[in-house]
Amino acid sequence: xxxxxxxPRRPATMRDVxxxxxxxxxxxxxxxxxxPRVSPVNRERVLAAVKALGYRRNEVARNLRLxxxxxxxxxxxxxxxxxxxxxxxxxxxxxxxxxxxxxxxxNTDEDAERERQLVKELIARRVDGMIVVxxxxxxxxxxxxxxxxxxxxxxxxxxxxxxIDSVLVDDFGGAREATAALVAAxxxxxxFLGLPPSVWTSAERFRGFCVALEEAxxxxxxxxxxxQQRTIPAxxxxxxxxxxxxxxxxxxxxxxxxxxxxxxRATRQLAPETTLAGFDDFELADVLGVPLIVVAYDPRELGRxxxxxxxxxxxxxxxxxxxxxxRRIVVPTKVVRYGMS
Amino acid sequence: xxxxxxxPRRPATMRDVxxxxxxxxxxxxxxxxxxPRVSPVNRERVLAAVKALGYRRNEVARNLRLxxxxxxxxxxxxxxxxxxxxxxxxxxxxxxxxxxxxxxxxNTDEDAERERQLVKELIARRVDGMIVVxxxxxxxxxxxxxxxxxxxxxxxxxxxxxxIDSVLVDDFGGAREATAALVAAxxxxxxFLGLPPSVWTSAERFRGFCVALEEAxxxxxxxxxxxQQRTIPAxxxxxxxxxxxxxxxxxxxxxxxxxxxxxxRATRQLAPETTLAGFDDFELADVLGVPLIVVAYDPRELGRxxxxxxxxxxxxxxxxxxxxxxRRIVVPTKVVRYGMS
DNA sequence: CTGTTAGCGCATTCAC
DNA sequence: GTGAATGCGCTAACAG
Numbered sequence: 235x236x237x238x239x240x241x242p243r244r245p246a247t248m249r250d251v252x253x254x255x256x257x258x259x260x261x262x263x264x265x266x267x268x269x270p271r272v273s274p275v276n277r278e279r280v281l282a283a284v285k286a287l288g289y290r291r292n293e294v295a296r297n298l299r300l301x302x303x304x305x306x307x308x309x310x311x312x313x314x315x316x317x318x319x320x321x322x323x324x325x326x327x328x329x330x331x332x333x334x335x336x337x338x339x340x341n342t343d344e345d346a347e348r349e350r351q352l353v354k355e356l357i358a359r360r361v362d363g364m365i366v367v368x369x370x371x372x373x374x375x376x377x378x379x380x381x382x383x384x385x386x387x388x389x390x391x392x393x394x395x396x397x398i399d400s401v402l403v404d405d406f407g408g409a410r411e412a413t414a415a416l417v418a419a420x421x422x423x424x425x426f427l428g429l430p431p432s433v434w435t436s437a438e439r440f441r442g443f444c445v446a447l448e449e450a451x452x453x454x455x456x457x458x459x460x461x462q463q464r465t466i467p468a469x470x471x472x473x474x475x476x477x478x479x480x481x482x483x484x485x486x487x488x489x490x491x492x493x494x495x496x497x498x499r500a501t502r503q504l505a506p507e508t509t510l511a512g513f514d515d516f517e518l519a520d521v522l523g524v525p526l527i528v529v530a531y532d533p534r535e536l537g538r539x540x541x542x543x544x545x546x547x548x549x550x551x552x553x554x555x556x557x558x559x560x561r562r563i564v565v566p567t568k569v570v571r572y573g574m575s
Numbered sequence: 576x577x578x579x580x581x582x583p584r585r586p587a588t589m590r591d592v593x594x595x596x597x598x599x600x601x602x603x604x605x606x607x608x609x610x611p612r613v614s615p616v617n618r619e620r621v622l623a624a625v626k627a628l629g630y631r632r633n634e635v636a637r638n639l640r641l642x643x644x645x646x647x648x649x650x651x652x653x654x655x656x657x658x659x660x661x662x663x664x665x666x667x668x669x670x671x672x673x674x675x676x677x678x679x680x681x682n683t684d685e686d687a688e689r690e691r692q693l694v695k696e697l698i699a700r701r702v703d704g705m706i707v708v709x710x711x712x713x714x715x716x717x718x719x720x721x722x723x724x725x726x727x728x729x730x731x732x733x734x735x736x737x738x739i740d741s742v743l744v745d746d747f748g749g750a751r752e753a754t755a756a757l758v759a760a761x762x763x764x765x766x767f768l769g770l771p772p773s774v775w776t777s778a779e780r781f782r783g784f785c786v787a788l789e790e791a792x793x794x795x796x797x798x799x800x801x802x803q804q805r806t807i808p809a810x811x812x813x814x815x816x817x818x819x820x821x822x823x824x825x826x827x828x829x830x831x832x833x834x835x836x837x838x839x840r841a842t843r844q845l846a847p848e849t850t851l852a853g854f855d856d857f858e859l860a861d862v863l864g865v866p867l868i869v870v871a872y873d874p875r876e877l878g879r880x881x882x883x884x885x886x887x888x889x890x891x892x893x894x895x896x897x898x899x900x901x902r903r904i905v906v907p908t909k910v911v912r913y914g915m916s
Numbered sequence: 917c918t919g920t921t922a923g924c925g926c927a928t929t930c931a932c
Numbered sequence: 933g934t935g936a937a938t939g940c941g942c943t944a945a946c947a948g
Contacts, residue, residue, distance in 0.1 A: 245701075245724060247925060258935050263927060271933055288721070293699045294645060295925035298636055298940050305700075306679070314668065315875070320661030327655065327682050336700070338647070339680040341668050358634045359646075359677070360586075380629065383586060498862055518859050521839055534656070588941060599919050604943060612917055636941035639924050 246287040255283035266291055307544060308356035308364040309337050311389075312344045318491075318514065318533045319367065322389060325537020326365055333545045335362065346370030357384055363544045365389055365537075371432070373398065385547040387540045391434045397560040399547070401540040405435050405513070408529035408567030409442030412511045413487050415527050415569060417450040421485040421509060425458040425476045427469055427497055428489030436461070439489040439513055458483050469496025477504045488512035498524060519572045526572040531565055539563050587628040596624035607632055648885060649697035649705040650678050652730075653685045659832075659855065659874045660708065663730060666878020667706055674886045676703065687711030698725055704885045706730055706878075712773065714739065726888040728881045732775045738901040740888070742881040746776050746854070749870035749908030750783030751790075753852040754828050756868050756910060758791040762826040762850060766799040766817045768810055768838055769830030777802070780830040780854055799824050810837025818845040829853035839865060860913045867913040872906055880904050 252259040257276055264272050265280040272280075283289070297304060309326050311319040327337050338361060342349040346369045353375055356364060363385040366376055376386050377396035388400040416424050426443050429436035440461065447454055457479065460472035469488070473496055476483055486501070486508060488494040494512030501508040502524070515530035543561060550558060593600040598617055605613050606621040613621075624630070638645060650667050652660040668678050679702060683690040687710045694716055697705055704726040707717055717727050718737035729741040757765050767784050770777035781802065788795055798820065801813035810829070814837055817824055827842070827849060829835040835853030842849040843865070856871035884902060891899060 248927095249925080259926080260935055261933090264934090267927085273933060276933085288724075290695075290699050292701060292925055293696075294635055294701050295639055295940090296927075298639060298924095298942095299926045299928085301940065304635060309680070314661055314665045317658055317661070320655055320658070320664075323661075323680065324655045324682060327680055331681075336696070337680045339650070339664065339668055339678045340672075341665060354631075355677070358631050360633055360635050383629070495859065495862075498859075502862060516859075517857070518836065518839075518863070521836075521843060521863065522859070523864075589943095590941080600941090601919060601943080602917090605918090608943090614917060617918085633941055636924090637943075639926095639940095640942045640944085642924065 245292070246289040247292070248289075251280065251283045251287055251289045254287055255279040303362045304360045305335055306338050306359065306361045307335050307541075308340065308353075308361040308366075310340045310342060310349060310352055310356070310364065310366040312342050312367050312369050314339070314341050317516075318390075321533035322367070322537040322540075325534035325539075326541045327537075328534075329538050329541035329545065333541075333548075335545070335548075342369045344369045346372070350375050362548055363387070365540045365544060367391060368394075371434075385544060387544045387547075389536060389540045392562070399543045399561050401536055401543065401563045401565065403435070403531050403536065404564050404567045405438035406442040406445075408513060408531070408569070409439035409487070409489065410446045411442075411567070411569050412513070412527050412529045413443045413446035414450070415571075416485045416487060416509060416511050417446065417452065419485075419509065421483075422452055423455070423458065423481065423483040423485070424452075425473075425483035425486040426460065426489070427463060427472055427476075427486060427493040428461045429464060429493075430462055436489045443487050443489075463493055463496065466492050466496045466499075469493040470499045471496075473497040473500035474504060477501065477508065483508070485509040485511065490514055491516050494528075498522065515570060519570075522573060524573050528570045528572065529567050530570045531567045536565050539565065586633070587630040589630070589632070591628055592621065592624045592630045595628060596620040644703045645701045646676055647679050647700065647702045648676050648882075649681065649694075649700075649702040649707075651681045651683060651690060651693055651697070651705065651707040653683050653708050653710050655680075655682050658857075659731075662874035663708075663878040663881075666875035666880075667882045668878075669875075670879050670882035670886065674882075674889075676886070676889075683710045685710045687713070691716050703889055704728070706881045706885060708732060709735075712775075726885060728885045728888075730877060730881045733903070740884045740902050742877055742884065742904045742906065744776070744872050744877065745905050745908045746779035747783040747786075749854060749872070749910070750780035750828070750830065751787045752783075752908070752910050753854070753868050753870045754784045754787035755791070756912075757826045757828060757850060757852050758787060758793065760826075760850065762824075763793055764796070764799065764822065764824040764826070765793075766814075766824035766827040767801065767830070768804060768813055768817075768827060768834040769802045770805060770834075771803055777830045784828050784830075804834055804837065807833050807837045807840075810834040811840045812837075814838040814841035815845060818842065818849065824849070826850040826852065831855055832857050835869075839863065856911060860911075863914060865914055869911045869913065870908050871911045872908045877906050880906065 248259045248262050252262045261276055262280050265277050314320055330337050340352045349369045365387045367389045368391050371394050373394050378386050386398050388398050392400050431437045463469040463472050486497050488497050491514035497510055509525050511527035513529045515528045589600045589603050592603045602617055603621050606618050655661055671678050681693040690710045706728045708730045709732050712735050714735050719727050727739050729739050733741050772778045804810040804813050827838050829838050832855035838851055850866050852868035854870045856869045
């Protein structure tokens with residue numbers, strides 16, 4: 235293959251190539267730019283030197299000289315282990331790639347302080363922009379207008395305070411529609427399992443749940459509401475609690491997939507006839523053999539849209555990029571029914 | 576918060592800060608380094624200027640000057656939508672973070688040509704090292720000894736040719752053990768569903784499958800072998816084929832999760848009494864109510880180990896880093912039984 | 917304690 | 933066609 239270049243310990247520079255080819259660095263630079271004003275002879279020599287030395291242009295230095303930024307965008311997510319975020323990341327990466335941008339990945343583990351730190355580092359590295367799924371509720375450090383001036387797009391959760399572009403799921407609408415489907419099926423005692431109210435998405439879904447009940451003229455029974463489960467075991471336990479009530483709910487709405495999975499485990503044992511509805515679709519939902527209503531959406535599309543917004547801002551005239559109107563895109567949801575043949 | 580700095584359109588430079596504070600750039604640099612040899616007065620002035628201008632040190636220029644590399648490592652995976660790779664990425668990210676490295680993410684979509692392109696770009700960006708899940712079988716472009724000289728660690732698939740560090744799963748052992756469990760349960764007609772033989776992991780798993788049969792004195796019936804399914808529907812179709820044979824297999828070994836999921840769908844309809852075993856654990860395996868043997872392992876640990884190897888090489892003396900012995904780490908697997916109470 | 921000089925690798929002037 | 937000079941933003945190594 236490569237005919238055994240001297241395996242340079244310190245990557246070859248343009249000067250190295252120039253010396254090897256007995257030309258000036260400038261000529262090398264021109265060849266690398268396909269500048270036509272280079273004699274064929276020299277072009278050949280340079281190309282040969284490049285190959286011999288295994289030279290690769292240093293994009294970092296190049297960008298510094300050009301005053302361009304890094305060609306990098308930061309992607310800060312809360313939990314890459316969650317399929318939602320990995321699909322989201324995939325969407326971001328694909329659109330970024332199409333626009334000749336690379337993605338620097340960072341995981342906050344839902345730690346707001348870590349997020350601040352990571353954002354600072356990314357800015358110092360001169361990322362051209364950032365896509366952030368914010369962990370906390372204070373978004374001041376994400377304000378593009380503040381010091382740093384880096385375009386930011388928020389994913390899945392809306393900005394609190396500063397005007398920042400965002401791409402959201404129709405949490406409210408999806409929850410409302412799924413709950414309405416439960417009610418339409420005749421259920422009057424519907425339980426709710428969700429994350430703590432401090433998590434915006436879950437709060438919105440709870441709001442959708444409440445509105446759907448209200449629209450059906452059903453009361454909201456707080457004994458049927460559990461909003462503290464962050465893990466599958468916790469969700470299972472909470473679901474058990476509800477099912478053990480003297481008048482248990484006949485249906486459960488679960489505000490995220492972890493709660494849905496916990497509820498599935500609980501109902502399977504305690505009350506298999508309970509109808510389940512949940513936010514987030516998941517693999518195997520159709521095979522479970524349990525009647526299940528699911529609020530589905532495309533997390534990858536969410537990522538694509540977020541990257542799209544960012545790219546738009548990046549391609550705006552540099553001095554006006556931050557003056558564009560703040561935009562908010564809401565990705566639709568779709569209610570899917572499984573196992574109710 | 577930030578008291579309305581002038582929102583600089585072009586990020587402030589050290590010189591801007593120096594002028595604002597009426598000192599030399601050098602003094603600014605020192606303050607930013609916590610160099611004690613700066614008068615408290617000047618330190619205050621600089622700090623004030625930094626805040627007023629929203630200055631952030633340009634790490635790119637800094638690294639260029641220091642001759643350091645980027646502090647970035649490249650992570651090239653084949654399919655981030657696959658939970659395996661997202662967990663893998665998470666493991667890489669966590670260890671990288673602990674070592675003050677950031678991760679540049681790239682997805683090849685199993686396209687070897689795209690991989691070559693991405694690897695080139697990453698090298699041009701002067702990543703300090705790369706972790707790659709190779710898509711093709713030609714790994715010449717990944718050889719650290721070739722031009723480029725960037726340390727590389729391969730994940731999940733071993734190097735073909737060049738000597739490259741790698742972190743692998745015990746594909747052979749896991750498949751052999753799971754198959755043996757099937758045989759021990761009395762099955763004599765065991766089918767195999769897998770990816771094409773060109774995929775190394777799947778080939779290894781097939782090898783484990785074959786050896787287990789051989790060790791049990793069972794013949795390998797090629798009519799029970801299907802090795803072309805890359806998607807869940809294709810796997811389901813292949814499983815149906817096997818189950819429709821006049822003497823169908825009584826158990827199936829599935830070489831990856833997509834084949835397992837397809838097989839579950841097929842058996843559920845056609846032959847619920849079929850015993851299933853599969854490589855890769857997955858969520859809800861316990862809830863399916865189907866007897867299931869699973870080969871489990873920790874993809875996050877795989878990522879951690881890969882990053883660990885890379886970090887080791889990066890911290891070796893620069894001129895000797897490439898001379899270390901090539902290492903290969905094999906992460907163990909564990910056979911788990913579900914629904915066979 | 918502080919400033920000046922020089923240069924990391926590259927590319928845009930502007931000369932020849 | 934080609935090359936020399938200059939500077940991107942930053943910081944070691946020297947002066948002062």
